[in-house]
Amino acid sequence: MSDTPRRAVTLRHRFSSTSPIVIAFIALVLGLVLGALIIIFTTPVVLNAWRDIFHSWGSPWHAVKVTADNVGAAYRAMFTGSIIDPPGLWHSITTGKGWDATMTPLSETLTYATPLIIASMGVGIAFQTGIFNIGANGQAVLGGIAGAAVGSMLHMPTIIHIPLTLLAGLAGGVIAGAIPGLLKAYTGAHEVIVTIMLNYVVYAFLLFVVLSTPLQQPGQQNDISRMMDPSSQLAPIFGVASGLRVSYGIFVAAAVVVFAWWFLDRSSLGFDFRVTGANPTAARASGINSRAIMVLVFLISGGLAGLAGIVQAASTTHFIDGGFLIGNAGIGFTAITVALLGRNRPMGIVWASLLFAALGVGGRSMQASTGIPLDLATIIQSAVVLFVATPVLVKEIFRLRTSPTATVQLATKGWNS
Amino acid sequence: MRLELRGITKRFGSFTANDQISITVEPGQIHCLLGENGAGKSTLMNVLFGLLHPDEGEILIDGDPVKFENSGEAVRRGIGMVHQHFMLVPVFTVTENVVLGFEPTKSINRVDYKKATDDIKRVSKEFNLDVDPDAIVENLPVGLQQRVEILKSLSHDAELLILDEPTAVLTPQEIDALMDIMRSLAAAGKSILFITHKLKEVKAVADVITIIRQGRVVGTAQPTDTEGELASLMVGRDVNLTVEKSAFTPGDQVFEIRDLVVRDDRGLIAVNGVSLDVRAGEILALAGVQGNGQTELVEAIAGMRHVESGTITLNGRDITNKSPRQVLDAGLGHIPEDRHRDGLVLSMSVADNLVLNTPRRAPFARHGSRNLTAVRQNAEQLVKEFDIRTTSIFEEASSLSGGNQQKVIVARELSRPLAFLMASQPTRGLDVGSIEYVHKQIVDNRNKGNAALIVSSELDEVLALGDRVAVMYAGKISGIVDPSTSREAIGLLMTGTTSEGAHV
Numbered sequence: 001m002s003d004t005p006r007r008a009v010t011l012r013h014r015f016s017s018t019s020p021i022v023i024a025f026i027a028l029v030l031g032l033v034l035g036a037l038i039i040i041f042t043t044p045v046v047l048n049a050w051r052d053i054f055h056s057w058g059s060p061w062h063a064v065k066v067t068a069d070n071v072g073a074a075y076r077a078m079f080t081g082s083i084i085d086p087p088g089l090w091h092s093i094t095t096g097k098g099w100d101a102t103m104t105p106l107s108e109t110l111t112y113a114t115p116l117i118i119a120s121m122g123v124g125i126a127f128q129t130g131i132f133n134i135g136a137n138g139q140a141v142l143g144g145i146a147g148a149a150v151g152s153m154l155h156m157p158t159i160i161h162i163p164l165t166l167l168a169g170l171a172g173g174v175i176a177g178a179i180p181g182l183l184k185a186y187t188g189a190h191e192v193i194v195t196i197m198l199n200y201v202v203y204a205f206l207l208f209v210v211l212s213t214p215l216q217q218p219g220q221q222n223d224i225s226r227m228m229d230p231s232s233q234l235a236p237i238f239g240v241a242s243g244l245r246v247s248y249g250i251f252v253a254a255a256v257v258v259f260a261w262w263f264l265d266r267s268s269l270g271f272d273f274r275v276t277g278a279n280p281t282a283a284r285a286s287g288i289n290s291r292a293i294m295v296l297v298f299l300i301s302g303g304l305a306g307l308a309g310i311v312q313a314a315s316t317t318h319f320i321d322g323g324f325l326i327g328n329a330g331i332g333f334t335a336i337t338v339a340l341l342g343r344n345r346p347m348g349i350v351w352a353s354l355l356f357a358a359l360g361v362g363g364r365s366m367q368a369s370t371g372i373p374l375d376l377a378t379i380i381q382s383a384v385v386l387f388v389a390t391p392v393l394v395k396e397i398f399r400l401r402t403s404p405t406a407t408v409q410l411a412t413k414g415w416n417s
Numbered sequence: 418m419r420l421e422l423r424g425i426t427k428r429f430g431s432f433t434a435n436d437q438i439s440i441t442v443e444p445g446q447i448h449c450l451l452g453e454n455g456a457g458k459s460t461l462m463n464v465l466f467g468l469l470h471p472d473e474g475e476i477l478i479d480g481d482p483v484k485f486e487n488s489g490e491a492v493r494r495g496i497g498m499v500h501q502h503f504m505l506v507p508v509f510t511v512t513e514n515v516v517l518g519f520e521p522t523k524s525i526n527r528v529d530y531k532k533a534t535d536d537i538k539r540v541s542k543e544f545n546l547d548v549d550p551d552a553i554v555e556n557l558p559v560g561l562q563q564r565v566e567i568l569k570s571l572s573h574d575a576e577l578l579i580l581d582e583p584t585a586v587l588t589p590q591e592i593d594a595l596m597d598i599m600r601s602l603a604a605a606g607k608s609i610l611f612i613t614h615k616l617k618e619v620k621a622v623a624d625v626i627t628i629i630r631q632g633r634v635v636g637t638a639q640p641t642d643t644e645g646e647l648a649s650l651m652v653g654r655d656v657n658l659t660v661e662k663s664a665f666t667p668g669d670q671v672f673e674i675r676d677l678v679v680r681d682d683r684g685l686i687a688v689n690g691v692s693l694d695v696r697a698g699e700i701l702a703l704a705g706v707q708g709n710g711q712t713e714l715v716e717a718i719a720g721m722r723h724v725e726s727g728t729i730t731l732n733g734r735d736i737t738n739k740s741p742r743q744v745l746d747a748g749l750g751h752i753p754e755d756r757h758r759d760g761l762v763l764s765m766s767v768a769d770n771l772v773l774n775t776p777r778r779a780p781f782a783r784h785g786s787r788n789l790t791a792v793r794q795n796a797e798q799l800v801k802e803f804d805i806r807t808t809s810i811f812e813e814a815s816s817l818s819g820g821n822q823q824k825v826i827v828a829r830e831l832s833r834p835l836a837f838l839m840a841s842q843p844t845r846g847l848d849v850g851s852i853e854y855v856h857k858q859i860v861d862n863r864n865k866g867n868a869a870l871i872v873s874s875e876l877d878e879v880l881a882l883g884d885r886v887a888v889m890y891a892g893k894i895s896g897i898v899d900p901s902t903s904r905e906a907i908g909l910l911m912t913g914t915t916s917e918g919a920h921v
Contacts, residue, residue: 200435266789268782276771278762285751286774287742331473 020343026394027387028355031060031380036071036378046070047270081239082109082358088092093396100242107244114246114358116314117253119262119335120353121171122304124344128264129297130305135195136305138202139176141325143306144313145206146172148225148320150230151313157348161231162314166167166252169310170303177302178295185246199332199341207322223322234315247315256304261346263300305332323403356381418479418495418576418608419444420465425474427460434460435476436632442577447599447609449623451616451651453848457632458612462579464497465610497570500581503562507555512537514554515569538573538895544601559706560591564581567598577608584618586704587910589876596622606916614651614849616644617877650849652849660856660881664863667884668697671868677727679710680914681718688714689892690727695837696866700885702900703872706911710892711872712754715841716871718746721759732836745774748836751824752843754872756819760826763815767807768796770814771829796830804854820851827858838862838869844878856882875911876904 040046047394049066052058080086082105092102119136126133135140147169154161179198183189209215210223217226234247263270276283276293284290308331311321325331342348363377387394420442434457443446452458463469465476467485475482478494485491488498505514518530541703553561563583569640570578572627580599584592599609601620619626619640628639628650636650639900647657667754670792672695681687687710694843705711716722719727720741727916729737731747745751753759761770772781772792780791782884784813794811805824814822821842829836840859844852859882873879879886887897896910 088609095786128895224760263619266787271769271787272777275765276760278764279758281758282760282762284741285719285753287740287745289742367521 007275014231017255020348023394024341024384027165027384030199030387030394030397031383032075032175033168034383035376035380036075038379039071039270039372040067041076042193043070043372070370074366074376077366077369077402078359081105081369082362092262092315094414100238100244105246105365107246108361109354109357110246112361113317113353114249114253114315115308115331116334116338116353116357117307117309117350118256119258119305119331120338120349121333121346122301122308123335124339124342124346125260125264125304126293126297126301127344128277129293130173130280131294131297131301131343132192133180133195133298133301134175134192134336135180135332136256136301136335137325137330138195138199138311139173139302139305140309140330140332141199141202141206142176143172143309144324145209145215145312146175146306148228148313149209151228151310152319152324154232155229157229161229162234165228165232165314166307166310169314173302173304173306173309174299175302175304177298177300179294181298181302184298191298196332200276205327206324206326210322217319219370223318228314228318233310233316233318234238234311243256245316249311249315249393252307256307257346257350260349264346269296285294301403308335337381340390341385355384418444419721420496420608420610421477421480422465423475423477425461425471425476427471434463435471435630438629438632438634441632442608443612444608445477445603445606446624447603447611447622449500449619449626450610450612450629450906451614451619451626451638451647452629453651456651456850457627459581460632462498462538462610462612462628463579465491466496466579471652484524487883492573492575492826495574495576496579497573497575499563499566499581499583501582501585503566504541504578505554505562505565507553509549509554510553511548511552511557511568511786512550513567514565515550516579519573530917538569540568544571544598544605546598557585558591559708560588560594563595565597569881575607577610578602579610579612581612582614583611584613584615586684586707586874588911589904590912615639616647619647620644631767639879648849654850657853659788660860662860665699665884667699668866670694671697671732673728674718675728676718677714677729679713679722679726680725681710681713686716686725687892691892691894692727693870693887693890693894697868697869697885698863699865700855700869700871700882702886703870703889704876704879704883704886704907705874706888706909707874708860709711709889711841711874711889714889715754715839715872718744718839719744719749719753730875747832750830750833752823752830752838752840752847756822756826761814761822762769764813765803766811767800767814767817768792768810770825771796771799771832773808773827773829775833778910799828799832802832803858810876814837816850820847820854823847823855827855831858831862836867838867839872840869841872842874843871844873844875851871852878871883879907881902 049063053060053063078094078269084105085102088102089096119140123133123136125332135163138148147165150168151161151165154164156164176198180189180191180194183194184191188402207223215225217224234249236242236245236247238244238246238287253341264274272283272288272293275286276288276290280290309325312325312331334356339349339350342352363374366372366377367374422438422440425435425438426433426700438461440448450461451460459470463819464471465730467490469767481870483494484833485494506517509517511782512530515537516528516533534550537548540550547569547686548561549565554565557565557607578612583595587595596618599611603609608749611622623640626640626647627634627658627688628636628647630651630653635653637856638647638650645656651868674693677691678686678748679686679688689710690716693701703711713722717724720739724888728735731744734747736744736747754891757763762773765918769792776782782788793810793903799805800807800810803824806821814825817825838859843859847855868892871882883895884899885899886902886907888895888907890911890913895913897906898910
């Protein structure tokens with residue numbers, strides 16, 4: 001009844017000039033610029049050089065050079081530590097030697113990205129269904145516990161042991177996910193509250209199992225589990241001798257990506273999920289059983305998080321301890337930002353995971369070689385997400401013709417279910 | 418007050434909502450602004466009321482150019498607006514609502530209610546508004562709430578009143594009363610800008626008619642012009658206002674409700690013992706002012722609201738308290754009241770929306786995997802068959818106009834095998850062309866021998882479509898009559914007065 005002009009059409013056309021990939025790239029550049037500013041303001045050498053331009057012995061050129069040197073060194077370390085060191089690559093190509101060392105940074109990034117991709121895919125599927133799964137970390141921890149138990153306490157040939165271990169991880173996540181799913185579907189309990197609280201329950205359970213159950217490493221007083229059997233571990237693809245940690249877990253991640261793509265784009269159930277996420281009342285009117293969807297989405301999302309947990313344990317540490325995935329580094333929490341950055345789309349999540357992994361791995365290398373703390377990498381990660389989440393800000397900075405639809409597409413409905 | 422709009426242009430991006438619109442309203446005149454939804458009427462009023470700023474053109478009041486930065490300035494210059502959706506605080510009294518924001522004070526900020534109440538009584542009496550200043554707003558019927566809105570404007574010394582689609586929520590009797598009030602306001606020298614797309618009302622009350630189409634003034638008309646002439650000016654082509662129907666040949670009973678009781682969201686009884694039946698080849702039209710339980714009744718039938726007691730039978734199957742899925746599978750086609758909330762997923766493609774409630778049915782899916790080729794072919798065929806105007810079947814549903822969005826729903830529901838069509842407010846917010854089209858589809862479906870229940874608060878629609886007309890008031894059926902019954906008699910039923918004069 002109101003004469004609202006059809007703005008959606010015109011705005012969409014305007015927005016097409018700024019694709020999400022462009023936005024993400026700009027956000028990354030802005031994140032790096034912000035990181036550079038922080039380096040400048042926190043590095044005494046650089047600050048002194050700038051202060052000295054007021055004295056006879058200093059010069060602006062010198063200050064610029066010192067700045068470029070320091071920022072450049074930091075970012076160079078970040079790049080060579082997470083992707084590739086060009087001189088090393090050249091050396092390997094010309095001599096045919098040292099490939100293992102050359103590929104180590106890339107291998108580390110992939111190792112870090114593998115569980116992240118799996119967990120983020122679970123969070124992304126939940127987001128697309130309008131569900132905010134903040135409990136991915138707890139689900140990953142429970143998956144890790146279940147998988148580590150099967151991996152360390154059962155003994156069988158590799159060909160059965162690995163699938164069974166992964167399945168146990170999946171099941172652990174499914175169980176942790178079923179609780180908030182059922183509570184939401186049958187009592188209306190808000191999933192955000194329930195999953196946050198369940199995280200703590202799972203953390204406490206983790207301490208219990210590694211301290212007071214047979215899963216604790218025999219002869220140990222510390223909070224550490226038994227080692228997983230080699231037959232249950234996800235071995236390094238290029239062999240232990242290569243030193244490259246990238247494991248067969250990467251194929252698990254690839255399978256999850258293919259599954260997520262098929263599920264969201266091609267399956268009927270995935271269609272129901274997306275309809276429910278985009279418009280719950282229309283979903284109901286169309287005969288979709290929202291209660292069943294609510295439970296199922298948590299089973300799938302939790303299952304993937306659990307799988308991420310056991311992939312992490314089975315490919316890197318081969319045991320779990322009281323600090324497993326707990327704290328800021330918990331992949332279940334990073335997965336939330338990664339899913340948002342990847343716009344909850346399978347390939348978007350892959351790229352976002354690789355970016356986050358590269359920043360994390362590169363940050364460590366930067367800390368080692370320049371002394372700039374790892375936290376700078378975290379700041380850059382956060383800034384990238386912030387800029388992606390606020391296209392209006394990016395628009396103002398770059399005078400781009402973007403539109404509010406970008407915000408709408410990125411935002412999820414998880415909070416106000 | 419003499420109001421003049423000169424060459425008002427308002428653009429939203431590349432879309433021009435108002436294009437060089439010029440209108441003059443003389444003191445004591447009822448000036449009608451007639452146009453379809455999306456013609457730019459509300460945009461123009463928002464410009465006039467200071468809610469939007471024009472890109473070009475100027476507003477003159479009694480010959481002086483004015484510029485409103487916000488609605489407060491417009492109010493101070495004597496412009497009052499009665500919105501489509503009332504801006505009242507339901508739990509406040511009439512007096513409190515009227516003084517809100519402009520409270521007359523005695524000393525140290527004490528509100529002078531005595532003075533306010535006296536003012537309201539005086540104004541109410543002057544214009545026959547008949548409003549009790551001490552009544553709580555939420556207890557008043559909609560028609561009186563609207564008068565409170567008018568009273569509010571008058572008490573702020575409005576000389577020009579803008580009425581934006583004021584009759585949408587009123588019964589025929591309330592509409593007549595509103596027309597009387599408008600006439601007495603005009604007689605007292607107030608200017609009135611009356612925005613509507615309903616031809617009957619325009620003819621009844623207007624002194625001058627300006628017709629707007631696609632953001633431009635396309636002409637003026639006289640109240641003596643026929644409805645057909647007004648409609649073709651408004652739409653830009655000849656319009657057939659009557660619906661062609663074949664002879665009424667009812668078949669077997671398809672749908673039956675017995676003694677249905679349903680509660681609303683607040684837990685109050687909204688449907689109170691309703692019994693209805695619909696036969697094959699029949700359209701039963703359910704009339705009634707909105708909010709008398711129709712929404713709850715429709716939701717209960719669709720399986721979206723719990724039934725307290727009573728039964729619903731479709732094709733011999735008991736569908737009482739069955740899930741929406743089971744009800745759809747039993748053969749219900751449902752065109753919901755709120756298409757954005759229940760009918761469409763706006764962020765999904767037209768093609769996906771066309772299979773929204775059949776995603777698992779062959780050929781659209783097999784073994785849990787969707788057959789996107791079948792989905793695409795289905796969409797291409799329906800877009801052609803139902804004349805859905807979209808640039809692509811992969812376009813988001815949100816990019817379609819309201820009429821085309823409704824066509825998507827109609828196409829989806831009518832292309833499924835169904836025994837019973839239930840349409841709730843099927844043409845709300847649609848342009849005349851789309852209304853014509855949707856009506857034709859509903860009647861064609863009935864001519865094929867299907868049963869249909871059409872719920873509408875538009876009396877014209879009810880009378881045009883229905884083979885029988887049931888009227889709902891306060892959760893009950895106040896009467897079932899033939900569509901040839903006079904509008905007045907049906908209007909009385911809509912207020913709960915039965916033909917014998919007894920109150921239900």
